[in-house]
Amino acid sequence: MRVELVQTGTELLTGARLNLHAQWLSERLTSMGYEVVRQTVVADAAGAICEAVAGALGRVRLVVVTGGLGPTSDDRTREEIAQLLGRRLVEDTQVLRRLEAFYAARNRVMPERARVQALVPEGAVVLENRWGTAPGLALEVSPEVRAGLGEGKGPVRAEGTGWLVLLPGPTREMRPMFEERVVPLLAKVLPVEEEWASVVLRTVGLPESVVEARVTAVLEGGGGSGVEVGYCAHAGEVDVRLVARGPGARERVGRAEHRVRLELGQAVYGAGEVTLEAVVLEMLRARAETVAVAESCTGGCVAHRLTNVPGASASFVAGWVTYSNESKVRGLGVTPAALAAHGAVSAEVAKQMAEGARRMAGSTHGLAITGIAGPTGGSAEKPVGTVFLAYAGPGGTEVERRFHPIDRVSFKEVTATYALDLLRRALLRGAGTD
Amino acid sequence: MRVELVQTGTELLTGARLNLHAQWLSERLTSMGYEVVRQTVVADAAGAICEAVAGALGRVRLVVVTGGLGPTSDDRTREEIAQLLGRRLVEDTQVLRRLEAFYAARNRVMPERARVQALVPEGAVVLENRWGTAPGLALEVSPEVRAGLGEGKGPVRAEGTGWLVLLPGPTREMRPMFEERVVPLLAKVLPVEEEWASVVLRTVGLPESVVEARVTAVLEGGGGSGVEVGYCAHAGEVDVRLVARGPGARERVGRAEHRVRLELGQAVYGAGEVTLEAVVLEMLRARAETVAVAESCTGGCVAHRLTNVPGASASFVAGWVTYSNESKVRGLGVTPAALAAHGAVSAEVAKQMAEGARRMAGSTHGLAITGIAGPTGGSAEKPVGTVFLAYAGPGGTEVERRFHPIDRVSFKEVTATYALDLLRRALLRGAGTD
Numbered sequence: 001m002r003v004e005l006v007q008t009g010t011e012l013l014t015g016a017r018l019n020l021h022a023q024w025l026s027e028r029l030t031s032m033g034y035e036v037v038r039q040t041v042v043a044d045a046a047g048a049i050c051e052a053v054a055g056a057l058g059r060v061r062l063v064v065v066t067g068g069l070g071p072t073s074d075d076r077t078r079e080e081i082a083q084l085l086g087r088r089l090v091e092d093t094q095v096l097r098r099l100e101a102f103y104a105a106r107n108r109v110m111p112e113r114a115r116v117q118a119l120v121p122e123g124a125v126v127l128e129n130r131w132g133t134a135p136g137l138a139l140e141v142s143p144e145v146r147a148g149l150g151e152g153k154g155p156v157r158a159e160g161t162g163w164l165v166l167l168p169g170p171t172r173e174m175r176p177m178f179e180e181r182v183v184p185l186l187a188k189v190l191p192v193e194e195e196w197a198s199v200v201l202r203t204v205g206l207p208e209s210v211v212e213a214r215v216t217a218v219l220e221g222g223g224g225s226g227v228e229v230g231y232c233a234h235a236g237e238v239d240v241r242l243v244a245r246g247p248g249a250r251e252r253v254g255r256a257e258h259r260v261r262l263e264l265g266q267a268v269y270g271a272g273e274v275t276l277e278a279v280v281l282e283m284l285r286a287r288a289e290t291v292a293v294a295e296s297c298t299g300g301c302v303a304h305r306l307t308n309v310p311g312a313s314a315s316f317v318a319g320w321v322t323y324s325n326e327s328k329v330r331g332l333g334v335t336p337a338a339l340a341a342h343g344a345v346s347a348e349v350a351k352q353m354a355e356g357a358r359r360m361a362g363s364t365h366g367l368a369i370t371g372i373a374g375p376t377g378g379s380a381e382k383p384v385g386t387v388f389l390a391y392a393g394p395g396g397t398e399v400e401r402r403f404h405p406i407d408r409v410s411f412k413e414v415t416a417t418y419a420l421d422l423l424r425r426a427l428l429r430g431a432g433t434d
Numbered sequence: 435m436r437v438e439l440v441q442t443g444t445e446l447l448t449g450a451r452l453n454l455h456a457q458w459l460s461e462r463l464t465s466m467g468y469e470v471v472r473q474t475v476v477a478d479a480a481g482a483i484c485e486a487v488a489g490a491l492g493r494v495r496l497v498v499v500t501g502g503l504g505p506t507s508d509d510r511t512r513e514e515i516a517q518l519l520g521r522r523l524v525e526d527t528q529v530l531r532r533l534e535a536f537y538a539a540r541n542r543v544m545p546e547r548a549r550v551q552a553l554v555p556e557g558a559v560v561l562e563n564r565w566g567t568a569p570g571l572a573l574e575v576s577p578e579v580r581a582g583l584g585e586g587k588g589p590v591r592a593e594g595t596g597w598l599v600l601l602p603g604p605t606r607e608m609r610p611m612f613e614e615r616v617v618p619l620l621a622k623v624l625p626v627e628e629e630w631a632s633v634v635l636r637t638v639g640l641p642e643s644v645v646e647a648r649v650t651a652v653l654e655g656g657g658g659s660g661v662e663v664g665y666c667a668h669a670g671e672v673d674v675r676l677v678a679r680g681p682g683a684r685e686r687v688g689r690a691e692h693r694v695r696l697e698l699g700q701a702v703y704g705a706g707e708v709t710l711e712a713v714v715l716e717m718l719r720a721r722a723e724t725v726a727v728a729e730s731c732t733g734g735c736v737a738h739r740l741t742n743v744p745g746a747s748a749s750f751v752a753g754w755v756t757y758s759n760e761s762k763v764r765g766l767g768v769t770p771a772a773l774a775a776h777g778a779v780s781a782e783v784a785k786q787m788a789e790g791a792r793r794m795a796g797s798t799h800g801l802a803i804t805g806i807a808g809p810t811g812g813s814a815e816k817p818v819g820t821v822f823l824a825y826a827g828p829g830g831t832e833v834e835r836r837f838h839p840i841d842r843v844s845f846k847e848v849t850a851t852y853a854l855d856l857l858r859r860a861l862l863r864g865a866g867t868d
Contacts, residue, residue, distance in 0.1 A: 011666040013470040016634065016673065019453055022475070027449025036447045037482075041456070041473040044664065048471075051588060072646045072665055106837065111643045114570065131840055153588045154485060170667070192552025196714060207855040232450040241450060291754075299741025300734030303755040307733025308843050310809055312757070319755030321727075321737040328751035331765075361761060375744055409742050 001192050003029050004056040005039045008067040008077060009169065012041045021066050024358060028178065031200070032244075033192035033247065034062065044074040050084045051153070053164065057141055058150010062190055064182075067169035069134035071114040077166055078119055078137070084149070085139060085164075087121035095126060095135050102133055120223040127165075127181040132173035137166040138185055163190055194245055197253035201240040201260055203267045204276055204421045208233035211264070215240055216403065218263040219256055226252040236417035237276070240264075264311055269421075276420045277305045283427045284315035284365075291423065292318045292361035294332055294353040296344065297371040297387060299323065301416040318361040322353065332356030345370050345387050347399040354392035364432055366392035369419050373408045386409060389419050393431045398422075435626045437463055438472045438490040441736065442483055442501040442511065443603065446475045454605065455500050462612065467626035468496065478508045484518045485587070487598065492584010495596040496624055498616075501603035503568035511600055512553060512571070518845040519573060519598075520581065521555035525768040529560060529569055536567055561599075566607035571600040572619055587717055589754030597624055615619055628680055631687035634693060635674040637701045638710055638855045642667040645698070652697040653690055656807040661690040669844065670851035671710070674698075700862060703855075710854050711739045717861045718749035718798075725857065726752045726795035728802040729789040730768055730778065731821060735850040736803065752795040756787065779804050781822050788826035799860070800826035803853050807842045819845060823853050827865045832856075 005025055011017040019041065026036045037060065038247050042048040049068060056063045068077030082089045096118040103110040118136040120126055127136030140163055141149075162235040165182055167174045202209060212231055215405060219225040226248070240260060244252045270279050293302050293316070303319035306312050320331050325344055328334040333356040334349055342348045350370050358366030372386025375396035378384035385405035392399050400422060404414050439459055447449040453475065460470045471494060476482040483502060490497045502511030516523045530552035537544040551568040554560060561570030574597055575583075581592035599616055601608045637645060646665055654660040660682070662677040674694060678686045695702050702712050718725060727736050727750070737753035740746050754765050759778055762768040767790040768783055776782045784804050792800030805821025812818035819839035825832050834856060838848050 007449075009666075010664050010675070011673070012456070013473065014464045014675070015457045015459070015470075015630075016666065016675070017668075018457045022446070023449045023452045025449070026447055030448045036449075037479075038445065038486075039453075039475040040471075043471055045471075071643050073650070074664060096526075098539055105839070108641075111647060113647070114643055131844075152586055154489060154586070172841050176841070230445060230450045232445070232447060234452075239450070241448070243448075295734075297741075298738075300729075300737030300755065301741075301748070301751055303734030303757075304732075304738045304846070307731075307755070307807075308841060308846070312733070317758045318761035319734055319753075319757065320765075321734065321741070321753030321755070323737075323741065323747055323753065324751045324859060330794065331752065331754075348762065360764065365601055373741075408744060412738070412742070 001034050001062065001190060002037045002060040003034045003062040004037060004060050005169045006049065006056055006063060006065045007041045008044055008065070009041060010044045010074070011042055021174065024170060024175065025064060025066070025178070029064075031198050032183070032186070033196040033198070044076065046076060047080070049077055049080045053081065054084060054149040055153035057146045057162050057164065058153055058156040058158055060157070061160050062165070062186070063162070064165045064167065069117065069136070069166060069168045071111065071117055071133065078116070078121070081139070081164065081166060082121040084256065085141065085145065087123060087139070087144055089119040089121055091118050091129050091255065092120040092126060095120060098128075099133055106293075125185065127155065127167075127177055127185075129168060129173050130176055132168055132170060134168050135166060136177050138182070139164045140189070195248040195249045196243070196245045198241065199253055199257050199271055201242070201257065201268050202237060202274060202276075202318060203240060203264055204237045204269050204417060206238060206264070206267050207305065208238050211238045211240065212293060214263055215260055218259050225256045227256040233266045236414040236421075238373070264283075266425065269424060275305070275309070276424070278309045280406035280420050280424050280427070281302045281306060281309050281312055281315050283424065285311070287432050289364035289432045290315050290317045290361070291365040291367060292357040292363040294320045294322060294357040294366070294368040296322055296353070296369060298330070298369045298412050298416050298419070299373075301412045301418055302367070302369065305416060305420070318357070320357060328353060332360065340363045343382070345372055345382055345386060345388060346402065347390075350390035350399050351392070351397050354390035355397055358392045364394065365426070367419055367423050368392070369415060371415060374408045374409045375408060387415050389415070389422050391422050393426060393428045395431055398426070435468050436471045437494065437496040437498065438493040438494050439470065439474070440483065440486045440490055440497060440499045441473075441475045442478055442499070444478050444508075447477055451778050452594060455608065458609065459498060459500070459612070464632070466617070466620070467630050478502065478510065480510060481514070483511055484514045486516060487515065488583040489587035491596055491598065492587055492590040492592055493579050494591070494619070495594050497596070498599045498601065500601045500608055503551070503570070503600060503602045505545065505551055505567065512550070512555070514621060515573070515598065515600060516555040519555065519572075519575065519579065521557060523553040525552050526554040526560060529554060533567055534561075559619065561601075561619075561866070563602060563607055563615070564610055566602055566604060568602050570602060570611050570615065572616070573598045574623070619632070629683045630677075630679045631684040631704055632675065632677045633687055633691050635676070635691065635698075635702050636671065636704045636708060636710070637674060637698055638671045638703050638851060640672060640698070640701050642672050645672045645674060648688055648697055649694055652693050657790055659690045659693075660686040662821050670848040702860065703858060709739070710721070710851060710858070712743045714854050714858050714861070715740060715743050715746055715749045717858065719745070723798035724749050724751045724795070725799040725801060726791040727798040728754045728756060728791035728800070730756055730762070730787070730803060731805040731807040732850050732853065733804045733807075735846045736801070736853055737863045739850060739854070751797050754791060762787060763810060766794065776815070779806055779816055779820060779822060781824075781835065783825035784822035784833050785826070785831050788824035789831055792826045798828065799857060799865075801853055802826070805849060809842060813836045821849050823849070823856050824859045825856050827860060829865055832860070
């Protein structure tokens, strides 16, 4: 079942914003068994959406459009699609009421312009927006209309009814709507009928080329695995995607997953949409243990990632961002002598930070990070990218020295990932109060 | 001068990889005065590149293609483009020599398959690849050929000679090639001749519909401004982009910018690529003042954003993530009585956190955030999304209550933005030492 994505957004075309929707939607649709064959971004200009969507509907049965549903004059998707499909726009009373309630709950008067968001093309399915104003819309498109639209816009493959799904642009509105409204709708109207299976194994701590070499070696022996493998490296992690289609797909993917997990061992921290931080917090929660984190160069990144996970407060109790030598002393009890002898970026200071956090917070475990994020601050013996990670637990403290010579923002993310993994590996070893 | 981008990459279509090229190339081209009107991603499948490039060449004079120039069987760009434009592929001796030297320098034998990278379509300009094997290619395309290619693939606007630029996929090869080879070539063969101007005003604290209404009102009076306006809302901020082309463009944008700044006043915190956190840190640095931040529900997000800015340590000295009542007491001196009487999410506790951070860190200013990020933890009188922001300075402490009923992760970002803005507005009022 082939899919195309169309996004509107002048901010994407000027390069002002990074396009996250394309990857997110493509990953979700791929994991559901669909095949994304094209992604297009067009301007907010009149007619641009029409043109791109018409061409897409002539080629594939599912077209997902994001953007242009808001209340401003740049938002043309509703009008253009209604015009393209020859449907009248009618004000939907239920949508209007929900709009009014949205503004009322925020003690605001609904601007007159915002009312356009209650207009629904005739025959469209309304997709409720729990987190914003504009509802999404889904429209069925007959093969005849598909063929007509696609004419003169490239190759036409118009067998079968098509569906056009319109989603709002803001991420926090679009993603829940997709999960809660679009996924069930597609299961009903455009299900993927051939057998398919897909799993993404999440790994941490190994370089991409090593992961690829080891996975290839273990899967390609003996006539191959009948499974396609893809790799995606990001911030100290490498995701390994295994996909198969057709009869026996699930069995082939199951077997391949088993072989890869055996080969990569502890480097695999989970599968699917999990995050390393959620995995670590769950391990702590299951043991009724807690952690405190002292950060210098990561500047709050570790605490921020941990607290993104609902329920983090069960296991994460306190964090420090000791961004100056003085705050390390006053906040964590790091000794001035250690700072003078070794410097803030040292194994000894990392150790004292981790132990200090654990002591001050009264937590089971302590984690600390001190390093040089750059671009300035490096030296010959401690260049930019140098970092010390420390784990303090009931059984003692361990320190790891690492080197991540990358840009400042990436340094923080990668270092935070390795710090969380240091804690994960300590927990796997049983380093708690058992 | 309109441009389209075409990328090949199955890993982009499965969502395995995030598309960074589109943003990078769009930003570079936009800053050079070009107008990117479409971005397309197609599969590595045979014919897909052809189809997308043909349509693009029928519409615009500059098409930039990335990917598919390597030595593997997935790499089809060279062949498909040669076929599309009816050009023979000829082995270029100089390119072949450079290929052989590349492998020799790495003590490797050049694989036979790698030799295809020395094939050059007749008439193409070779763009040297300093960091990899496959050279880029640039091909001039006459208006007649453009019109022919574009036929049946959408609207055709084929006046003027076109250029097709083919670049390698790997980022570290593509970007230097673009800067060193493509930029000078474009200046020679497809310079932007009309005057153009563009500015993005960064605003915070106003809803998007309000910004649009006020900007529209101030620009559309008196015959209009001759300037196009675009809006992009994200996490409590709204970017206002003003663009004009043609004679007098710079003057029109300058005048429009002036009017918008007057109208929106302090809501405008900067222009262009700045971040709110960088603006706040610069204000502090210029006054030789410092800030400490105590966070509960934002969990380190504020500290993380501040420390993303190089040089943050000049003004940001310490942060706390007091994620439990106990850590608020032990770390910041919040009184158990206040917690008992008002609860952790209250104006009084926010005040004590901000004053405690300021006192403990010895900083000029203190900032604190306490609230309910959700999805659980709310009550009738303090629903999920309730948050108290506090600013503590030499002149006293102020507390703001806000309500952001959105998902947990967005709540943290939006709340962090408003906290930074609370500090910014205090600094604008002159709330420092003097």
